[in-house]
Amino acid sequence: MRKGNKLVIVPIKDSIALLDFCHVNYIDQYVGKFNTLKLNKHWYVGKFSKIVLKNNGLQFKPGNLLLKQGIHDKSFNKVENHGYLQYTCS
Secondary structure, eight states: OOTTOEEEEOOEETTEEEEEEEEEOTTSOEEEEEEEEEEETTEEEOSSOEEEEETTEEEEETTTEEEOOSOOOOSOOHHHHHHHHTTTOO
8 A cells, every 4th residue: 555545535414524534644654533524615624624615526635635426335445444443453
């Protein structure tokens, strides 16, 4: 897995977006974070990230990732699974 792989899952309900963000950081650690974003004019804003409404699409920051609409495949995603297990295993 190359450095910088990211997975962003964002269910949006009215003025709230529930963010699940997993990535591999610059020292090859898997990181998983949750964030609650609130709608503020043309973007959803949270503690460490935001989603900008742009040209009928959504752009996630940090990273300027374009989000694609679809259903998340929960079967197995290495970034997501290791992001949450990084500090729970002994």
